Amino acid sequence: MADRRRKDWGVTLVLGAALLLLAMAATWQSWFSELDNLIYDSFIRQMNTPVLDDIVVVTIDSKTLATLGRWPLPRKLHAELLEKITEGKPAVVAMDIIFSEPDLRHPQYDRELVESVRNNGRVVLPVVLERYSSGPELRESLPFPELRKAAAALGHVHIELEADGIARSAFLMAGLDRPVWPALSLAMARVAGDWPESKGFPRSGKTPVYTDMSPNVWRVHRQVLIPFPASGKDISKLSYADVINGDIPANRFYNKYVLIGATAAGLGDNIPTPISAHGRPVSGVEFNAYVLNGLLQDRLIVPVSVQWQYLFNALLILLMLLLYRPRGWGWVYGISLLLLIVLGMDYLLLSGFGYWYPPVVMLVSIVLFFLAANGHLLRKLLRVLFEERRLSQTALTAIGEAVIRLDERGHILKFNPMAEKLSGMSSVEAEGKDVDDVFRLVYSDNGRRFSLQHYLAGEHADFHHVLALKNSQGDEYQVSVALSTVPGGNGDRRTMVMVLSDVTKEHALASEVTHRETHNVLTDLPNQDLIVK
Structure with a gap:
C-alpha cells in the first residue's frame, strides 16, 4: 500500500513539474493572449470607473x-x-x-x-x-x-x-x-x-x-x-x-x-x-x-510582469497539487472551486488594486491537471483545444466596427462579422483575397477607385479617410477607413489592421446641415449671398 501511494505521488509530482514547465512556456510565448484579452475586456466592461468632471x-x-x-x-x-x-x-x-x-x-x-x-x-x-x-x-x-x-x-x-x-x-x-x-x-x-x-x-x-x-x-x-x-x-x-x-x-x-x-x-x-x-x-x-x-484618479492598470506571472502560476500549481488526492472524488470539488477562485481573485486584483494578471494559462493548467488525473476524460481535451480559436474570435465579434487583418501583400487574413456585412462576403470566402477586390472603395466626390496597395508598400504613413463603399450585393455605405501597422514580434512579419466604421448616417446629417446653411428653407433655392457671388 505504501509503495502504491509513493508511486501515485511520484506520478503527481511529475505531472506538476510538466504543468509548471508548460505554464512557463505558455506565459513566455503568450499562447493564450487572445483569450486573456477576451476576459480582460469583459472585466473592464463590468468595472465602475468614475469619470471626472474636471x-x-x-x-x-x-x-x-x-x-x-x-x-x-x-x-x-x-x-x-x-x-x-x-x-x-x-x-x-x-x-x-x-x-x-x-x-x-x-x-x-x-x-x-x-x-x-x-x-x-x-x-x-x-x-x-x-x-x-x-x-x-x-x-x-x-x-x-x-x-x-x-x-x-x-x-x-x-x-x-x-x-x-x-x-x-x-x-x-x-x-x-x-x-x-x-x-x-x-x-x-x-x-x-x-x-x-x-x-x-x-x-x-x-x-x-x-x-x-x-x-x-x-x-x-x-x-x-x-x-x-x-x-x-x-x-x-x-x-x-x-x-x-x-x-x-x-x-x-x-x-x-x-x-x-x-x-x-x-x-x-x-x-x-x-x-x-x-x-x-x-x-x-x-x-x-x-x-x-x-x-x-491613480487608477491606471499595471500589467503584471512575466516574472511575477511565473511566481503566481507556480504557487497556484503547488496549491493544486496539495488539493489532489489519489483516491476519492473530494479533491475534484477543490480543483473546480480553484477555477472560480482564480477568476474571482483576478477580477478583484484588477478592479480593487489596479493590476492585471492574465489568467488563462492557469485556467488551462487546472483543466489539464484534472483531465490527466482522470484518464477517461483525455479524449475531451482535443475538443477543448480546438474550441480555443473559435472562442478567441468572440472579442472581434463584439466590436461595433469592421476590423480586417491583412498581411504585407494586402491579402486578407481574417475579419469580423461587421466586415462581412460591409463587404457582402463571408470571412471564409474573403480569406487570401486582395483587400481591394473585397472592399471596393471609391472617393465620394469623383467616384475614382481608391487603392490600398501603395500604402501597404510602405510609401505612406498610417492614414484615415472617409470613402464610399459598394459591396458585392449592391449595398452602398460611407465609411471611415483607418489603416494601422502592427509590428511583428519574434521575427514575424508585420501585419496591417484596417478598421471601417459605417458613418453613412453622420455623412448624410452633415450634408443636410450644410444644405440648410446655404439654401432657403421655403424655396430650397441657394441663399441670396451665394447667388450674388
Missing part, C-alpha cells in the same frame, strides 16, 4: 465643420478659441492638433496662435510619430519652433494597437531612439501641478531595457492599461463651434483639464477599444482623455 474635451465635430468651414481650420480660429478658453482660467489646455509647419500663406495667423499659447502659459502640444513619404524612416513631428517655445510642455500621442487590432494600453514615455517624451496626459498633469516631476511616475509596468541600439526605432516605456468607463458614462464634450460662437460661458473652463481635438468622421483617429462594442467609437483625443481620467 476633464473637458472641445471637439472639432461635424457641426464645427458645417459652421466654420472645411478642415484644416485657419489658425486664427485656433488662436481665438484658445483666448476664449484662457478667459476661464483652466488648469491646463492640450491641443491635439499638428502644427509642424509654419503657415507660409498666413504668417500673421501663426503669430496670433503663438501669442495665444504664450498668454495662456499652460498649453501642451503633441509630438506625433510619422513616416517619411520617400521611405520607411520614422520621424518625430514637433510644433514649429516659435510655437514650441511658447508651449508649456510637449507630450506624445502615439497609440499602439495590439495583435487583434484593439487598443487597450498606453505608454507613459516614448520617443524616437529614446523614450524621452511623456504621454500627453502625463504632460498635462505635470503642467497643472497635480503630478509634478518630483513625484516620479504613476504606477506602470517596467518595459524591459532595450539592448538593440539601432537608430530610427520608436521606443516605448512604462506601459499602463486604460480603465475605460462603463457603458453610459463619458467624458464631458463641448463643440468647438459653440465655444467660438460664445455659446459656452468662459467659467465653464475654470480649473479644468481641457483637451482640443478632432472627432468628426474622417478627421479624428478611429480606435477600436474594449468599449467599442457599445457603439462608442473612440477618437485619439478621447483616448488621451481616458488615459488622463485614469491617471488623475
Whole structure:
C-alpha cells in the first residue's frame, strides 16, 4: 500500500513539474493572449470607473465643420478659441492638433496662435510619430519652433494597437531612439501641478531595457492599461463651434483639464477599444482623455510582469497539487472551486488594486491537471483545444466596427462579422483575397477607385479617410477607413489592421446641415449671398 501511494505521488509530482514547465512556456510565448484579452475586456466592461468632471474635451465635430468651414481650420480660429478658453482660467489646455509647419500663406495667423499659447502659459502640444513619404524612416513631428517655445510642455500621442487590432494600453514615455517624451496626459498633469516631476511616475509596468541600439526605432516605456468607463458614462464634450460662437460661458473652463481635438468622421483617429462594442467609437483625443481620467484618479492598470506571472502560476500549481488526492472524488470539488477562485481573485486584483494578471494559462493548467488525473476524460481535451480559436474570435465579434487583418501583400487574413456585412462576403470566402477586390472603395466626390496597395508598400504613413463603399450585393455605405501597422514580434512579419466604421448616417446629417446653411428653407433655392457671388 505504501509503495502504491509513493508511486501515485511520484506520478503527481511529475505531472506538476510538466504543468509548471508548460505554464512557463505558455506565459513566455503568450499562447493564450487572445483569450486573456477576451476576459480582460469583459472585466473592464463590468468595472465602475468614475469619470471626472474636471476633464473637458472641445471637439472639432461635424457641426464645427458645417459652421466654420472645411478642415484644416485657419489658425486664427485656433488662436481665438484658445483666448476664449484662457478667459476661464483652466488648469491646463492640450491641443491635439499638428502644427509642424509654419503657415507660409498666413504668417500673421501663426503669430496670433503663438501669442495665444504664450498668454495662456499652460498649453501642451503633441509630438506625433510619422513616416517619411520617400521611405520607411520614422520621424518625430514637433510644433514649429516659435510655437514650441511658447508651449508649456510637449507630450506624445502615439497609440499602439495590439495583435487583434484593439487598443487597450498606453505608454507613459516614448520617443524616437529614446523614450524621452511623456504621454500627453502625463504632460498635462505635470503642467497643472497635480503630478509634478518630483513625484516620479504613476504606477506602470517596467518595459524591459532595450539592448538593440539601432537608430530610427520608436521606443516605448512604462506601459499602463486604460480603465475605460462603463457603458453610459463619458467624458464631458463641448463643440468647438459653440465655444467660438460664445455659446459656452468662459467659467465653464475654470480649473479644468481641457483637451482640443478632432472627432468628426474622417478627421479624428478611429480606435477600436474594449468599449467599442457599445457603439462608442473612440477618437485619439478621447483616448488621451481616458488615459488622463485614469491617471488623475491613480487608477491606471499595471500589467503584471512575466516574472511575477511565473511566481503566481507556480504557487497556484503547488496549491493544486496539495488539493489532489489519489483516491476519492473530494479533491475534484477543490480543483473546480480553484477555477472560480482564480477568476474571482483576478477580477478583484484588477478592479480593487489596479493590476492585471492574465489568467488563462492557469485556467488551462487546472483543466489539464484534472483531465490527466482522470484518464477517461483525455479524449475531451482535443475538443477543448480546438474550441480555443473559435472562442478567441468572440472579442472581434463584439466590436461595433469592421476590423480586417491583412498581411504585407494586402491579402486578407481574417475579419469580423461587421466586415462581412460591409463587404457582402463571408470571412471564409474573403480569406487570401486582395483587400481591394473585397472592399471596393471609391472617393465620394469623383467616384475614382481608391487603392490600398501603395500604402501597404510602405510609401505612406498610417492614414484615415472617409470613402464610399459598394459591396458585392449592391449595398452602398460611407465609411471611415483607418489603416494601422502592427509590428511583428519574434521575427514575424508585420501585419496591417484596417478598421471601417459605417458613418453613412453622420455623412448624410452633415450634408443636410450644410444644405440648410446655404439654401432657403421655403424655396430650397441657394441663399441670396451665394447667388450674388
